[in-house]
Amino acid sequence: xxxxxxxxxxxxxxxxxxxxxxxxxxxxxxxxxxxxxxxxxxxxxxxxxxxxxxxxxxxxxxxxxxxxxxxxxxxxxxxxxxxxxxxxxxxxxxxxxxxxxxxxxxxxxxxxxx
Amino acid sequence: xxxxxxxxxxxxxxxxxxxxxxxxxxxxxxxxxxxxxxxxxxxxxxxxxxxxxxxxxxxxxxxxxxxxxxxxxxxxxxxxxxxxxxxxxxxxxxxxxxxxxxxxxxxxxxxxxxxxxxxxxxxxxxxxxxxxxxxxxxxxxxxxxxxxxxxxxxxxxxxxxxxxxxxxxxxxxxxxxxxxxxxxxxxxxxxxxxxxxxxxxxxxxxxxxxxxxxxxxxxxxxxxxxxxxxxxxxxxxxxxxxxxxxxxxxxxxxxxxxxxxxxxxxxxxxxxxxxxxxxxxxxxxxxxxxxxxxxxxxxxxxxxxxxxxxxxxxxxxxxxxxxxxxxxxxxxxxxxxxxxxxxxxxxxxxxxxxxxxxxxxxxxxxxxxxxxxxxxxxxxxxxxxxxxxxxxxxxxxxxxxxxxxxxxxxxxxxxxxxxxxxxxxxxxxxxxxxxxxxxxxxxxxxxxxxxxxxxxxxxxxxxxxxxxxxxxxxxxxxxxxxxxxxxxxxxxxxxxxxxxxxxxxxxxxxxxxxxxxxxxxxxxxxxxxxxxxxxxxxxxxxxxxxxxxxxxxxxxxxxxxxxxxxxxxxxxxxxxxxxxxxxxxxxxxxxxxxxxxxxxxxxxxxxxxxxxxxxxxxxxxxxxxxxxxxxxxxxxxxxxxxxxxxxxxxxxxxxxxxxxxxxxxxxxxxxxxxxxxxxxxxxxxxxxxxxxxxxxxxxxxxxxxxxxxxxxxxxxxxxxxxxxxxxxxxxxxxxxxxxxxxxxxxxxxxxxxxxxxxxxxxxxxxxxxxxxxxxxxxxxxxxxxxxxxxxxxxxxxxxxxxxxxxxxxxxxxxxxxxxxxxxxxxxxxxxxxxxxxxxxxxxxxxxxxxxxxxxxxxxxxxxxxxxxxxxxxxxxxxxxxx
Numbered sequence: 001x002x003x004x005x006x007x008x009x010x011x012x013x014x015x016x017x018x019x020x021x022x023x024x025x026x027x028x029x030x031x032x033x034x035x036x037x038x039x040x041x042x043x044x045x046x047x048x049x050x051x052x053x054x055x056x057x058x059x060x061x062x063x064x065x066x067x068x069x070x071x072x073x074x075x076x077x078x079x080x081x082x083x084x085x086x087x088x089x090x091x092x093x094x095x096x097x098x099x100x101x102x103x104x105x106x107x108x109x110x111x112x113x114x
Numbered sequence: 115x116x117x118x119x120x121x122x123x124x125x126x127x128x129x130x131x132x133x134x135x136x137x138x139x140x141x142x143x144x145x146x147x148x149x150x151x152x153x154x155x156x157x158x159x160x161x162x163x164x165x166x167x168x169x170x171x172x173x174x175x176x177x178x179x180x181x182x183x184x185x186x187x188x189x190x191x192x193x194x195x196x197x198x199x200x201x202x203x204x205x206x207x208x209x210x211x212x213x214x215x216x217x218x219x220x221x222x223x224x225x226x227x228x229x230x231x232x233x234x235x236x237x238x239x240x241x242x243x244x245x246x247x248x249x250x251x252x253x254x255x256x257x258x259x260x261x262x263x264x265x266x267x268x269x270x271x272x273x274x275x276x277x278x279x280x281x282x283x284x285x286x287x288x289x290x291x292x293x294x295x296x297x298x299x300x301x302x303x304x305x306x307x308x309x310x311x312x313x314x315x316x317x318x319x320x321x322x323x324x325x326x327x328x329x330x331x332x333x334x335x336x337x338x339x340x341x342x343x344x345x346x347x348x349x350x351x352x353x354x355x356x357x358x359x360x361x362x363x364x365x366x367x368x369x370x371x372x373x374x375x376x377x378x379x380x381x382x383x384x385x386x387x388x389x390x391x392x393x394x395x396x397x398x399x400x401x402x403x404x405x406x407x408x409x410x411x412x413x414x415x416x417x418x419x420x421x422x423x424x425x426x427x428x429x430x431x432x433x434x435x436x437x438x439x440x441x442x443x444x445x446x447x448x449x450x451x452x453x454x455x456x457x458x459x460x461x462x463x464x465x466x467x468x469x470x471x472x473x474x475x476x477x478x479x480x481x482x483x484x485x486x487x488x489x490x491x492x493x494x495x496x497x498x499x500x501x502x503x504x505x506x507x508x509x510x511x512x513x514x515x516x517x518x519x520x521x522x523x524x525x526x527x528x529x530x531x532x533x534x535x536x537x538x539x540x541x542x543x544x545x546x547x548x549x550x551x552x553x554x555x556x557x558x559x560x561x562x563x564x565x566x567x568x569x570x571x572x573x574x575x576x577x578x579x580x581x582x583x584x585x586x587x588x589x590x591x592x593x594x595x596x597x598x599x600x601x602x603x604x605x606x607x608x609x610x611x612x613x614x615x616x617x618x619x620x621x622x623x624x625x626x627x628x629x630x631x632x633x634x635x636x637x638x639x640x641x642x643x644x645x646x647x648x649x650x651x652x653x654x655x656x657x658x659x660x661x662x663x664x665x666x667x668x669x670x671x672x673x674x675x676x677x678x679x680x681x682x683x684x685x686x687x688x689x690x691x692x693x694x695x696x697x698x699x700x701x702x703x704x705x706x707x708x709x710x711x712x713x714x715x716x717x718x719x720x721x722x723x724x725x726x727x728x729x730x731x732x733x734x735x736x737x738x739x740x741x742x743x744x745x746x747x748x749x750x751x752x753x754x755x756x757x758x759x760x761x762x763x764x765x766x767x768x769x770x771x772x773x774x775x776x777x778x779x780x781x782x783x784x785x786x787x788x789x790x791x792x793x794x795x796x797x798x799x800x801x802x803x804x805x806x807x808x809x810x811x812x813x814x815x816x817x818x819x820x821x822x823x824x825x826x827x828x829x830x831x832x833x834x835x836x837x838x839x840x841x842x843x844x845x846x847x848x849x850x851x852x853x854x855x856x857x858x859x860x861x862x863x864x865x866x867x868x869x870x871x872x873x874x875x876x877x878x879x880x881x882x883x884x885x886x887x888x889x890x891x892x893x894x895x896x897x898x899x900x901x902x903x904x905x906x907x908x909x910x911x912x913x914x915x916x917x918x919x920x921x922x923x924x925x926x927x928x929x930x931x932x933x934x935x936x937x938x939x940x941x942x943x944x945x946x947x948x949x950x951x952x953x954x955x956x957x958x959x960x961x962x963x964x965x966x967x968x969x970x971x972x973x974x975x976x977x978x979x980x981x982x983x984x985x986x987x988x989x990x991x992x993x994x995x996x
Contacts, residue, residue, distance in 0.1 A: 027134060028137065035156075045163070046163050047169075050131075050135065051176070056973070058179060064131075073137065
């Protein structure tokens with residue numbers, strides 16, 4: 001099974017929350033946007049998006065409604081709940097802190113070689 | 115969405131999931147086609163990018179978090195289907211379990227009510243019982259009730275406790291023309307508040323009530339209120355006559371109120387209104403029961419420490435009465451007597467039955483599991499994990515266990531009341547015995563625990579490693595591997611059955627032996643009853659004696675009465691009139707005193723009871739208070755006091771009177787302690803003295819305890835009405851109470867043994883039946899598996915007799931091992947019985963031999979049926995089964 005992404009553990013959830021935060025969106029669009037925005041760096045088997053979406057839905061971070069798309073088809077649109085927004089903010093902050101910390105360490109190492 | 119709505123809507127959710135995924139794929143395909151790919155190519159690429167749709171669907175379902183529940187539901191449905199498919203198996207397993215769980219639950223319900231529930235007082239765990247303790251002990255031990263002055267000193271000086279006092283009384287209560295004898299208590303005014311009991315009506319005693327000379331007031335029990343006043347609310351404030359004195363009823367206790375260990379007294383009076391001299395007696399009268407409630411924050415150890423200090427101080431202050439005397443406190447416990455032993459014994463027996471039931475079901479399940487081996491192997495091949503298979507098997511047994519447990523609970527509900535009614539005498543705290551959530555929890559856990567017990571063996575056999583072997587091989591290979599486990603089941607069933615059967619056998623033999631014992635008197639057609647004399651006659655010993663004489667005289671004139679006598683200790687009813695005696699004027703020290711059961715009677719006693727006179731004479735009307743003191747002893751005392759000598763003419767000193775009494779006769783021993791208990795009683799020696807020579811100072815106390823014993827020519831119950839009429843006396847308020855025949859008393863002296871035998875008998879039969887079903891089931895199954903082998907043997911020339919023996923030998927091996935192990939355990943069980951049940955003797959080899967024979971016969975019979983079937987196998991058909 002190729003469900004493993006190259007993403008660090010837990011980051012897929014964060015990315016999904018971020019994309020959904022921009023407005024109600026269905027699964028296919030999330031997959032597309034994930035690829036575009038990350039400039040194809042993030043390679044997720046599109047299918048494995050759905051277990052993550054469902055998990056977030058059942059944890060109450062996302063809510064979903066069935067709505068018409070522009071083409072007139074019915075699709076399941078996800079949107080962020082209040083709890084989801086809080087979670088997004090918390091995770092974004094902690095991710096940034098972590099990234100900065102790692103950056104600092106890497107800078108320091110580079111400085112040492114010079 | 116909560117998990118149960120997710121669970122309930124899972125079909126709809128599955129559809130939506132499907133729709134969502136399909137939408138994704140179709141969008142992708144559409145986009146790819148737009149980019150110029152051909153339709154088939156676009157479809158292929160989209161599916162590739164998407165991943166396996168089945169796995170995705172499964173993962174999405176897992177994400178719901180209700181997966182385990184769905185599996186569980188599926189397993190439960192599957193289990194129910196399996197049960198429906200094999201109704202015979204289901205019925206046997208369910209009935210077996212229902213019997214096991216039902217019997218265990220009944221026993222637990224009773225134990226819970228009688229032994230485990232707290233007493234019905236507020237924070238009952240803070241209530242203590244206090245006693246006096248001496249540094250010497252005699253026949254009665256070293257723990258005593260309180261003397262009133264000691265109680266007062268403790269009450270004034272102890273700071274960690276509130277104390278209350280109970281003094282046993284009782285007497286005739288009369289209102290208008292209704293008179294009856296009731297139990298009563300002199301109590302301290304704080305009793306009800308200390309116990310946290312609110313009166314049903316009226317008020318409790320105040321400290322004003324509690325002083326000598328205050329207006330006499332009484333609180334009556336709910337049931338006395340019903341009997342005397344027909345539940346009229348106007349009872350409070352009205353007068354009633356008690357012990358010949360007029361009291362005002364000020365309160366009514368709530369229904370069912372009882373003093374633990376003292377029954378349900380009917381009347382309470384303030385203790386300090388009692389002006390009897392023993393209220394001031396620190397030395398001799400230790401007749402008060404003292405209870406205390408720990409103050410908030412105080413501990414038992416603190417209270418004990420304080421009491422010890424007070425005890426030392428009082429011992430120094432009052433050396434004559436209190437030397438070597440201290441005070442102890444311990445938590446107030448339910449007074450249940452030997453009910454505790456009986457209950458735990460029965461619980462142990464019932465648990466064994468449950469265990470057999472579990473083993474039985476386990477062997478049935480195992481047999482089924484083996485025949486399902488291929489199905490399970492198929493599941494493994496399709497990707498089910500071992501854990502999943504074990505879970506499925508355990509779910510199946512849990513379904514079985516819970517269904518059987520529910521049936522068992524119904525059985526328990528139905529059986530509870532008959533059981534309590536069957537209890538010999540009255541079950542202590544019977545009012546506490548009812549189903550509550552403790553019982554439900556117990557039944558549930560027993561069912562689940564049993565399911566694990568009988569489900570584990572089949573579950574652990576779930577195949578994983580040799581899947582292809584299991585699929586390829588016929589069922590034959592599997593049979594051999596389960597044979598050992600099956601043998602273990604049979605062996606343990608037989609072993610447990612042996613224990614129960616032998617226990618029942620021992621009890622049966624004991625009962626037979628005890629019933630054939632000579633009680634020492636003719637128990638038929640004798641009625642004994644206590645009589646509450648007219649209270650006005652009690653003040654004066656001469657009047658009291660006259661009242662007794664009058665009652666005897668008028669009873670004697672009733673047609674059908676042969677003889678009538680007074681007696682203070684009725685045979686078969688445990689009396690408590692053991693007194694020390696000496697055969698010389700010098701008093702032996704306290705701890706070397708010998709005791710005798712001293713029984714005060716009137717001259718006709720021997721004729722009433724038909725006790726054989728061995729030597730000398732019995733009393734006559736000429737033995738009066740002004741003539742020489744004489745006693746008659748029984749042969750046990752003759753042996754003990756005057757071994758090898760002629761007791762006639764010897765003298766005996768008693769603590770009762772001052773004079774030595776001359777022995778004038780020897781009579782046969784009577785089993786005063788009951789058929790079972792007499793041999794083990796501490797005091798068997800019996801001495802009779804005539805009521806006429808009882809010192810005047812004892813007449814009042816004795817008269818409260820004396821019984822009238824009547825020998826009749828006809829059924830004594832037929833004479834009850836004229837008897838009641840005859841003892842009524844001049845004032846018409848003398849009443850008979852505790853009326854029983856000696857035959858009844860004799861019967862009830864064996865009631866514990868009879869009750870245990872009955873129940874052990876039932877359990878043993880049940881165990882025998884279950885073990886036989888087990889043996890039959892296992893053997894039928896194993897034999898069935900061996901049919902092809904038997905076919906080969908027969909084709910090679912084995913006769914049907916050889917085959918029969920082959921099968922029987924297999925079962926005989928298991929039975930013999932089971933019997934061997936069981937007999938070992940039964941020896942231990944027999945020792946336990948001897949320790950706990952009065953009258954059981956150390957070894958009953960006959961019970962062992964008989965019961966083991968019965969069991970082996972039954973088990974062989976059970977194995978004979980499958981063996982015979984095997985011996986009639988047609989080799990051709992058998993071989994074709996391969």
